[in-house]
Amino acid sequence: MSQEHIDQAISREYSAGFISAIESDTLPPGLDEEVICWISHKKGEPDWLLQWRLEAYRGFRQMEEPTWAHVHYPPIDLEAVSYYSSPRSMKDGPKSLDEVDPELLATYAKLGIPLHEQEVLAGVAVDAVFDSVSVATTFRGKLAEAGVIFCPISEAVHSHPELVRKYLGTVVPRKDNYYAALNSAVFSDGSFVYIPKGVRCPMELSTYFRINEAKTGQFERTLIIADEGSHVSYLEGCTAPMRDENQLHAAVVELVALDGAQIKYSTVQNWYPGDAQGRGGIYNFVTKRGVAHRDAKISWTQVETGSAVTWKYPSCILRGDNSVGEFYSVALTNNFQQADTGTKMIHLGKNTRSTIISKGISAGASSNAYRGLVRMSPKAAGARNYTQCDSLLIGDRCAAHTFPYIESRNPSAVVEHEATTSKVSEDQLYLCQQRGLDAEKAVSMIVNGFCKEVFKELPMEFAVEAGKLLEVSLEGSVG
Amino acid sequence: MLKIENLHAGVDGTDILRGLNLEVKPGEVHAIMGPNGSGKSTLGHVLAGRPGYTVTAGSATLLGQDLLQLETEERARLGLFLAFQYPVEIPGVSNMEFLKAAVDAHREQRGQAPIDAVSFMKQARETCKVVDLDPAFLKRGVNEGFSGGEKKRNELMQMILLEPRLAILDETDSGLDIDALQVVARGVNAMRSSERAFVLVTHYQRLLDYIEPDHVHVLADGRIVRSGDKSLALELEARGYAWLEDEVA
Numbered sequence: 263m264s265q266e267h268i269d270q271a272i273s274r275e276y277s278a279g280f281i282s283a284i285e286s287d288t289l290p291p292g293l294d295e296e297v298i299c300w301i302s303h304k305k306g307e308p309d310w311l312l313q314w315r316l317e318a319y320r321g322f323r324q325m326e327e328p329t330w331a332h333v334h335y336p337p338i339d340l341e342a343v344s345y346y347s348s349p350r351s352m353k354d355g356p357k358s359l360d361e362v363d364p365e366l367l368a369t370y371a372k373l374g375i376p377l378h379e380q381e382v383l384a385g386v387a388v389d390a391v392f393d394s395v396s397v398a399t400t401f402r403g404k405l406a407e408a409g410v411i412f413c414p415i416s417e418a419v420h421s422h423p424e425l426v427r428k429y430l431g432t433v434v435p436r437k438d439n440y441y442a443a444l445n446s447a448v449f450s451d452g453s454f455v456y457i458p459k460g461v462r463c464p465m466e467l468s469t470y471f472r473i474n475e476a477k478t479g480q481f482e483r484t485l486i487i488a489d490e491g492s493h494v495s496y497l498e499g500c501t502a503p504m505r506d507e508n509q510l511h512a513a514v515v516e517l518v519a520l521d522g523a524q525i526k527y528s529t530v531q532n533w534y535p536g537d538a539q540g541r542g543g544i545y546n547f548v549t550k551r552g553v554a555h556r557d558a559k560i561s562w563t564q565v566e567t568g569s570a571v572t573w574k575y576p577s578c579i580l581r582g583d584n585s586v587g588e589f590y591s592v593a594l595t596n597n598f599q600q601a602d603t604g605t606k607m608i609h610l611g612k613n614t615r616s617t618i619i620s621k622g623i624s625a626g627a628s629s630n631a632y633r634g635l636v637r638m639s640p641k642a643a644g645a646r647n648y649t650q651c652d653s654l655l656i657g658d659r660c661a662a663h664t665f666p667y668i669e670s671r672n673p674s675a676v677v678e679h680e681a682t683t684s685k686v687s688e689d690q691l692y693l694c695q696q697r698g699l700d701a702e703k704a705v706s707m708i709v710n711g712f713c714k715e716v717f718k719e720l721p722m723e724f725a726v727e728a729g730k731l732l733e734v735s736l737e738g739s740v741g
Numbered sequence: 742m743l744k745i746e747n748l749h750a751g752v753d754g755t756d757i758l759r760g761l762n763l764e765v766k767p768g769e770v771h772a773i774m775g776p777n778g779s780g781k782s783t784l785g786h787v788l789a790g791r792p793g794y795t796v797t798a799g800s801a802t803l804l805g806q807d808l809l810q811l812e813t814e815e816r817a818r819l820g821l822f823l824a825f826q827y828p829v830e831i832p833g834v835s836n837m838e839f840l841k842a843a844v845d846a847h848r849e850q851r852g853q854a855p856i857d858a859v860s861f862m863k864q865a866r867e868t869c870k871v872v873d874l875d876p877a878f879l880k881r882g883v884n885e886g887f888s889g890g891e892k893k894r895n896e897l898m899q900m901i902l903l904e905p906r907l908a909i910l911d912e913t914d915s916g917l918d919i920d921a922l923q924v925v926a927r928g929v930n931a932m933r934s935s936e937r938a939f940v941l942v943t944h945y946q947r948l949l950d951y952i953e954p955d956h957v958h959v960l961a962d963g964r965i966v967r968s969g970d971k972s973l974a975l976e977l978e979a980r981g982y983a984w985l986e987d988e989v990a
Contacts, residue, residue, distance in 0.1 A: 688792055689829040693883075695813040696789050696823050697839075697899060698846035707842060711833030711882065 289346040295319060298447055301346050305416055310427060314436065318446030321437035328440055331602040332631040332663055333571050335545060338510055343480070345448045401465070408464050410494075411456040415483055418454035425456055429487055433516035433551050433579070441512040441547040441573075449483035449514070457492035457523070466721055468497040482513040488523035488558075495526040497724065510545045511569075517552030517560055521582065524559045525552060528720055529576075530728055532568035532735070540598025540627075543570025550574065556582030556611070563719045565728045566593040566603060567735040575633065577606035580614035580645075587616040590716040592728070594709075594735055595628030595660070604634035604665075609642035609675065618649040621713050624660035625736060631663040638675035645675040653683040654712050656705060656736070706733040742767045742938050743788075743907055748799035749963075750787040756797060757783045759963035765907065768935040772949055772974060773942045775960035776982040781942045782826060784960070785911045789823040790816050803907060818850040820906030824896040824913050831883035836895065839883045840865060844902055865902065871931070872897045873924045890921045897928045908932075909940045914948040926951030946978035959985055 289297060298319055302312040327338075405412055411422060418426050436446040457463050488494050498515075511533070519525045527550075536543025546569035552560040562576040578587030589605040607616035616636065624630040636647045653662035664681050686708050694704030710717070710729050717725045743765040751757040757780045765771050775781050787794050788801060790813035801808045808816055831839065845855040856864075862879075869876045872894040884892050893913055900908055913925055929939060929952050941948060949957075949971060957973040958965045959982070966985060967973065977985075 687829065690831050692791055692813065693825065693829050693831070694839075694843075696817050696825075697843035697903065698814050698817040698850070699842055700812075700814050700846075703842065703846075707834055707839070708831055711831055711835075714833040 289344050291342050291344050293319075293340055293343070293345055293448070297345050301448060304346060305419075307419055308423065311419060314431065315447050318436035318443050319448075322440065322443035322447055325437070325440045325443055331573050331633070332629065332665070333573060333600040333602050335571050335600075338545065340444070340510075343510060345481075346450070404464055408461055409458040410461065410463055410467075411454065412467055413454055415449075415452045415454040415485060418485075422454070422456065425487065426454065426485065429485060429516070429518055431516075433518060433553050434514050434549050439549060442514050442549040445481045445483060445512045445514045445549070449481045452482040452484040452513070452515075453486070453496075454484075455486040455494065455496065457488045457494045459489040460491040461489075462492065463494040466495045466497055480511050482511075484513070484515040485518075486516070486525060486527070487518045488520060488525050490520045491522040492520075493524045495721065496528070497721065498527065498529040498531075511547065513548045513550075515548070515550040515576075517550075519552060519554045519558035519560050519585075521555045522557045523555070524561075526561045526563070527552070527576070528724060529562075529564040529566075530720075530724065530731065531564065531566045531572075532731060534570075535568050535597065535599050535735075536570040538597050538626075540570070543599070544568065545571045546574065547571075548574040550576035551579065551606075552577070552587075553579045553581055554585035554587060554614075557584045558582060559586040559588070561586075561588040561590070561719070562605065563588075563590040563716065564592070564603075565713075565716070565720070565731070566591070566601060567731055569601075570599060572599075572601040572603055574601075574603045575605055577608065578616065579608045579610065580616065580642075581610045582614075583611040584613050584615075585611055586614070588719075589616075589618045589620070589634075590719045591620045592623070592713045592716045592732075593621070593630055593632075594623040594732060595625070595630045596735055597626040597628060599626075599628045601629070602631040602633055604632045606635040607637070607647055609636075609638045609645040609647070611642065611645075613644040614642055615645065616647045618647070618651075619715050620649075620651045621716055622651070622653045622662055623656065623709055623712065623732075624653070624662050625656040627659040629661045629663070631665060633665040633667075635667040635669070636677055636679075637668075638670040638672045638677065640671045642672045643674045645672065647675075647677045649677075649679045651679075651681040652712065653681075654709065655683065655685045656709075702733075702737065706736055709736065743801070743803050743940075745788075745801045746799055748787070748796065748801060750794060750796040750799075751783065752793055752795070754795075757963055758787065760799070761960075761964055763958065763965060765938045765940060767906075767938055768933075769955045770929075770933065770939045770941065770952060772954040772957045772971075773940060773960055773965075774944065774946075774957060774974060774977055777944070779960045780963045781944075781960055782911050785823050785909045785940075785942055788816070788909065789813065789821060814846070818847055822900050822903055822905035822908045824893075824900055824908065824910040826911045826913075826915065828884050828892045828896055830885045830887075832885050834883050835880055836883050837862070837865060837879040840879075840899065840902055843899065847903055865898075868898050868901050871901060872928055873921075874898060889916045890918065893917060893921065894924060897925055901928060901932065904932075906936065907938050907940070909942065911942045912944060913941075914943055914945065922948065923951060946974045949974045961985060 295316060298315050302315055434442050437443050455467060486496060517525050517527060533544040533546060554560045560578045566572055576589060580587050587607050593601045593603050595601050605618055618634055620632045622630040622632055632651045638645050651664050655662055662683055666679055668677050670677055686705060690708055691701060691704050695701060709732055717728055720728055745761055745763040748758050748761040749756050773781055788808060796809050803819060803821055806819060841861050848856060865879055866876050874894045884895060887895060914922055954971055957969055957971060959967045
């Protein structure tokens with residue numbers, strides 16, 4: 263498409279007037295440069311960002327979908343996806359919980375989620391007196407006092423363009439991989455966080471409080487910058503199942519931990535995994551990466567129980583000397599779910615340290631793979647890594663795979679790798695049942711025990727909910 | 742309390758129990774002795790409902806209920822406790838959590854709310870003293886890294902906390918030194934009551950020096966071939982099992 267066409271597209275949209283169109287616009291399916299221009303202008307983005315998107319798109323056109331992951335799914339038709347759907351208006355949502363799928367409500371009840379949270383999760387229109395609105399307001403005030411910026415990235419593009427422009431795409435380059443390039447071209451929205459120098463963020467940041475962000479769609483983009491010596495803990499997702507209808511999710515998360523900063527990023531992912539026969543469900547292709555500068559620390563903790571297909575490797579680039587990377591993961595697959603997940607620890611600086619604890623649980627006819635890379639660069643003198651990958655099998659139709667990659671180019675670097683595979687044994691179940699526990703409770707207790715090392719890394723209330731979530735996800739996994 | 746009639750049962754289609762009869766009344770302690778392979782452990786597992794064990798004939802009732810129709814956990818909640826010969830480890834699940842879940846499952850059966858954590862902690866710590874186990878074991882994974890003796894004491898602790906109506910101890914004495922044996926005996930003796938019965942499965946008479954049985958039975962080839970009082974155990978100790986087997990044959 264020529265510049266002329268672009269200009270035309272732009273001006274056409276301008277003439278249509280996009281303020282009046284905001285409530286109802288959804289682009290027809292398909293992807294080309296015109297679509298990207300349309301999105302960018304719809305969001306009123308500055309020209310540099312439009313060019314940035316277009317450059318990503320051109321890169322994307324040259325790339326091929328990766329096929330190395332241990333997952334199988336029918337081809338995804340990217341031309342069948344609509345790349346812009348304006349945020350659903352509260353008016354379109356259910357008016358009360360009476361209109362929400364009873365099965366979903368039953369799950370919420372099992373998780374012990376308070377009623378007003380259920381309303382938010384289910385997308386029920388809530389009026390101004392609603393609790394969490396006031397919570398959100400107090401919350402914003404407290405953050406502003408500390409100088410913390412926490413807002414939608416689409417807002418940050420306007421309110422803090424210098425920060426967005428400086429860091430966007432510096433951790434995950436636009437053409438990093440197929441899905442990251444796609445995301446860079448068409449990203450819808452996501453979170454932006456900036457913690458000023460030396461500030462310890464006064465509270466856990468969670469997307470839950472940003473209810474305006476609900477249903478942001480398939481191509482989320484998150485950027486977190488922790489300036490020198492600052493601390494932040496960020497919780498992504500919510501612990502209740504969001505019945506997102508979108509088929510394909512291709513998100514990008516970038517973390518920048520400047521000298522001495524610490525970022526802890528926790529995820530509980532439980533998108534729709536498809537039904538017990540393997541129909542439906544989300545394809546989750548996510549690129550998450552952080553750069554740790556001198557003495558900085560990045561810690562990823564993830565509990566993954568959702569999605570039909572998961573392709574996700576939260577990684578750390580340990581650029582600065584003495585920086586630390588951690589990855590704690592629980593990935594549970596049941597029925598026909600498939601997960602290929604793990605991490606990359608790229609040791610560039612001296613005395614950098616990384617820890618990987620991965621717990622994979624497979625039940626039903628699912629497949630669960632750990633894929634991890636530990637790279638010790640020639641300059642990473644004295645670097646250390648410890649990796650522990652444990653797989654737990656429930657039943658005899660599931661599968662677990664471990665693909666560890668270790669590249670060490672520094673003789674003083676130490677890499678340790680331990681892996682185990684075990685089954686929930688009949689003897690363990692028998693012991694529990696003989697003591698009066700039913701089989702499902704017993705399995706969930708055994709699985710929770712298996713995950714303990716990871717759960718203790720989660721913020722307290724998250725850990726409790728993650729445990730319950732496993733219980734719900736494992737339902738029907740024992741005869 | 743427990744009534745077993747003409748019980749035939751086994752694993753993989755091979756009957757190990759072949760027409761076993763036994764009646765245990767409330768307040769009684771029965772010892773079941775017998776040579777290796779006679780079906781002593783099988784009896785405990787068949788009653789407890791271990792997966793893989795099938796009953797081909799006969800009946801077994803506990804407190805008037807048909808045991809064989811109940812799920813494993815339902816039998817447990819009815820009041821049947823089996824102390825395992827080889828307790829398994831459950832890594833990462835703390836003993837405390839496990840014990841509380843078990844106690845709560847029993848309480849639920851009785852229509853009671855879960856016990857509050859503080860009183861349960863207190864109760865568990867006191868029980869630790871009874872079975873001579875350091876309270877630090879409450880925080881460790883279930884049987885994780887426990888020695889053989891520690892595992893047996895842990896079984897005993899579970900028995901005390903669950904207050905069963907019928908407790909079957911499957912060779913709980915095996916591999917125990919004399920001190921540990923006395924701890925087990927003290928625990929059992931303290932629990933003896935007119936409401937509760939015990940079945941001690943054992944290979945040796947030694948345990949019966951400390952827990953005095955009302956009845957002693959000899960199991961051979963899947964059936965009880967002789968019953969008597971505690972003097973039978975002493976006779977077995979002196980003469981071995983061979984003479985009985987010969988007599989049966």
